[in-house]
Amino acid sequence: MKKVIAIVQKSYVIMVSYLSNFSFALIFFIAIWMCVDVVARGFFNHPIAGTPELVKSLLPAIVFLSFAYTLQQKRHVKVEIIINFLPELAKTLIDFLRHFLGFLIFCVITIASWGPAWSGWLTKEYEGVQLEVPVYPVRFIIFFGAGIFAVQYFIEMVKNIRAILKNRKVAN
């Protein structure tokens, strides 16, 4: 059982890392794509059709696919001015509260974003006039990314619970 859990954990970490790397590469891709579009428009009077639609569709993917990794790297914005003065156990309790609230709200977002994604799929929701860019994949990515983010918050919560229990054992 322990071996299975270890494999699942390792696979999850690799997946989160790959998803974030993919999203980081997408930023560079957007920059290149838009440069080509500007050159095509400026020099050849032929902009690439659908560029604005493509670019704005990619942003939610970039953001939601890197949320979990950014949490792993502890880079989401928080104010630490008060926490720094607290004892270790209080710090861990606040860490737990932070992750619990994050887990809770991203569970709500995951559940609530399934409906719009599914109805977008059923109606084949798209955006754009010159080039029809399908929108429903973006909605599914939000659903998926929010879900992974909730899982990451849950993992951090478990780590905090372990730390609290360890702290209590040491205290006893």
Add this chain to the structure above:
Amino acid sequence: MDPAVLGLILVILTFLGIISGIHIGVVLLVLSLLGSWMATGDLVVSASLLGTGPFYSLFSYEIVVIPLFILMGLFVVVSGSSEDIYKAFNLVLSKIPGGLAIATVASNAIFAAITGVSIASAAVFSKVALPEMRRLGYDHKFALGTIAGSSVLGFLIPPSVLLIVYGIFSRESIGKLFIAGIVPGLLLTIVYSLGIITMVKFKPSLAGGGSQKCEKISVKEIASSLFNTWGAMALIVMVLGGIYSGFLTPTEAGAMGAISAFVLGVIKKKINKQSIVYALHETGLITASFFLLFIGAQMYSRMLAITGTVQLITDTLVGLPLAPLLILILIFIVYIMLGAFIDSISIMILTLPIMIPVVETFGFNLIWFGILSTITIEMGLLTPPFGMVIFVMKSTIGEGVDIEDIFRGIIPFLLMMIGTLAILVAFPVLCTWLPGYM
């Protein structure tokens, strides 16, 4: 529930949530769910808003500008352009009292025109300018203050990430805001430079007592160092010229700037696989952390509208027997106080949904207000106890520098910022003149 009571509860919970160290984006999302649930009495409807909100917050062409300008800034940092700019100004200004400090300010102004992030300027110039100032015997606190004070130009002189955020929330043209930042940015540069000259005149030991005069510099050296800044100058002309002429949208300018900065680094042989990975990795992390805040703020502002809190605050402020200028000063005081605890982008994201309707009701020009609030929020980056610029400098320099020394060194620069702010309040045309031609 009475909107006044609900609004008050929400404001208190927001403050408590933020200072207790919960992710700011999560605080805003949780409270937006809670607030709309309390206002509508329907949890399912409130939760469904969270299902569609992130999509509508992010599905926008205009906001793609943010990761692109962050990427551009990071490519500029790794391309080594800052060193070239600093060397050139150092040679040109070496004969002036406090020349090295003025060179730091001037280089920061140019660097700001290609990056847009104060933190990047503080980190880069702590590495580039401090050793040089130390070598020439500059006063330790004075040198630290110069670097920290001039780094704020990064958020004022376009392209500025803070002005982009302001543009998104105020629905003002980002291009116009960029152009509006030029004159105030140059004004602050001039005020800093004059301030440095005056300080050094009264106390020459601040600038090493004139030890730099020993070094002779030829015209050829100056010309060659100025030529080395061609890449940075070309980037500025392309990005700002492109936006001002209307040839490029700010988003396109960000993309062109990012790729050009990358090409510049390749030409100068400063970019390798490691630096590309670093730039993309940092851009991704900053983008993700920014957009968690952004989504939270979008949902939060919707909730404030649903609960009637914004209207209530606006009505209360309009009803106060105070002159509009005093209201403006009150807003600035709030910004400076918040700046002591929260970083600048978070302050803007948190407060704009409330401030913009207030400012509009008082009939203030939104571009003018954007520039003023950017300067005020920037002051927060320099003030204790949070002062993000100071902590970035400390972590870049490492041992051998005290946080207190940086804070003490910054005081004259904070006073100069207040002076510049007063000039801009008295003469709004300095902010509105250039955008008027667009």
